[in-house]
Every structure is written in structure tokens, then in C-alpha cells.
Amino acid sequence: MLTIAISKGRIYEEALPLLAAADIIPIDDPKKCRKLILDTNHPDVKLVIIRATDVPTFVEYGAADMGIAGKDVLIEHGAQSLYEPLDLGISTCRLMTAAHKDAPPLGRRIRVATKYVKTAQHYFSSQGIQAEIIKLYGSMELAPLVGLADCIVDLVDTGNTLKANGLEPKDLIMTISSRLIVNKASMKMKHQQIQTVIEQIASALPSTTP
Ligand code: ATP
Numbered sequence: 640m641l642t643i644a645i646s647k648g649r650i651y652e653e654a655l656p657l658l659a660a661a662d663i664i665p666i667d668d669p670k671k672c673r674k675l676i677l678d679t680n681h682p683d684v685k686l687v688i689i690r691a692t693d694v695p696t697f698v699e700y701g702a703a704d705m706g707i708a709g710k711d712v713l714i715e716h717g718a719q720s721l722y723e724p725l726d727l728g729i730s731t732c733r734l735m736t737a738a739h740k741d742a743p744p745l746g747r748r749i750r751v752a753t754k755y756v757k758t759a760q761h762y763f764s765s766q767g768i769q770a771e772i773i774k775l776y777g778s779m780e781l782a783p784l785v786g787l788a789d790c791i792v793d794l795v796d797t798g799n800t801l802k803a804n805g806l807e808p809k810d811l812i813m814t815i816s817s818r819l820i821v822n823k824a825s826m827k828m829k830h831q832q833i834q835t836v837i838e839q840i841a842s843a844l845p846s847t848t849p
């Protein structure tokens with residue numbers, strides 16, 4: 640049995656063609672059914688549908704052999720005990736600081752709202768800024784508008800969400816894409832099967848060499 644952990648939504652949609660390249664085709668559609676374990680065209684390959692932030696946890700503990708997770712989630716999770724064999728180049732975006740468009744430059748002591756608590760703390764420390772981090776689970780953009788925080792740390796793609804709320808992107812913390820991750824024990828125990836999946840997905844990725 641090979642179990643792959645993935646979140647529904649944008650990562651699932653963008654990962655489907657890559658999984659298909661490894662001849663893994665889900666039979667159920669997570670948008671249409673409430674099943675959390677999806678059958679595929681292979682009786683011994685299953686997809687488990689979980690929250691994006693839970694993917695590294697499932698893979699780290701071996702509840703899933705492999706998974707697909709954003710680099711933002713992996714860094715925040717601190718997943719050192721996982722293999723990360725492939726950058727899939729999907730669900731790309733930027734982790735940025737953002738503030739009200741008319742906000743004065745940030746001082747040396749600030750309040751920051753984010754769901755990326757560890758990453759934000761590490762970033763502001765590296766900038767010599769003393770940041771009080773306020774953990775939120777969503778709608779970060781609201782925080783500067785209601786005086787909860789001076790700025791936010793959040794993902795930016797088109798910038799539309801920031802713009803719609805009168806905020807603007809400030810500093811780039813890191814560029815983000817989704818990665819294939821593998822449980823270390825599974826890599827040993829199911830080496831042949833996992834290596835084949837990695838190679839087939841890799842062959843479907845755009846070449847980075849000129
Ligand atoms: P959770 O369900 O755990 O709260 P989430 O709601 O943020 O997570 P998604 O919105 O599906 O889950 O995001 C999953 C991943 O997709 C993120 O971790 C990030 O790597 C990437 N991502 C998030 N927002 C965007 C975006 N606007 N554009 C491109 N990629 C994004």
C-alpha cells in the first residue's frame with residue numbers, strides 16, 4: 640500500500656496532472672464527495688485528503704508515505720525529518736510582509752499578525768526588528784485595518800487580496816512552491832515503488848536546464 644497526503648483545493652487541482660504522469664488517477668473527486676481516503680486506479684495506492692498544514696505531520700509520522708505541501712507549510716512545520724525530493728513548481732506564490740498603503744515605515748518594535756508564527760519571528764529577528772507575533776488562522780489582511788497589528792506576513796500571488804483591503808506588499812520573505820515530501824522509513828521500506836513515482840513525476844516537470 641502507498642498512501643499520499645494532499646490538501647484539496649489549489650494544490651490538489653495542480654497536482655492531478657503530475658500524479659497522472661505517475662499513472663496515479665483518483666477515482667473519487669474530493670469536491671464532490673466527503674471521503675477522506677480516495678481510491679485510485681491502483682488498488683494499492685490511496686490519497687488521503689487533509690488540511691494543507693497537516694500534510695507534513697501525516698508524512699512525518701508515517702501515516703502517509705508521501706505528500707504534497709507548500710514550502711511555507713514545510714518551513715513553518717520545521718520538517719527536518721522528511722525527504723523533500725522534488726520541487727513541483729505548483730501553487731507558486733510569495734511569502735511577504737504587507738501593511739496599509741499609507742502606513743509609515745516600520746519601527747524597531749512592531750506587532751505582526753500571521754499564521755506563520757515561527758517563520759515571521761525568525762525573519763524579523765534576522766532584520767533586527769523586535770516583533771510581537773499575533774497568531775491568526777485566516778483573514779490576516781484585516782489586522783492592520785482594525786489596529787490589531789502594524790503589518791502582516793502572508794502569501795501573495797496576484798496581490799488582489801491585499802489591494803482589495805487597502806494594503807500593499809512590502810518585503811519579500813521567500814518565494815513559495817509546493818514540494819513532494821517522503822517519509823524516511825517509507826523511502827527505505829518501499830524504495831522501488833516510491834522511487835518510480837518520484838522519477839515519473841520528475842519527468843513531467845518542466846526542465847530547469849537551458
Ligand atoms: P489550511 O487548509 O491548512 O488552512 P490553506 O487554506 O491556506 O491551508 P490553501 O489555500 O489550499 O490552504 O493553500 C495551500 C498552499 O497553497 C499554501 O500552503 C501555499 O503553499 C499555496 N498557496 C496559498 N495561497 C496561494 C495563492 N493565492 N496562490 C498560489 N498558491 C497559494
Ligand code: PRP
Binds near residue numbers: 793795801
Ligand atoms: C491566500 C492568502 C491570501 C491570498 C493571496 O488565501 O492567504 O489571502 O491567497 O492571493 P492573491 O495575492 O492572489 O490575492 P486563500 O485564497 O488560500 O484563502 P484562505 O487563506 O482564506 O484559504
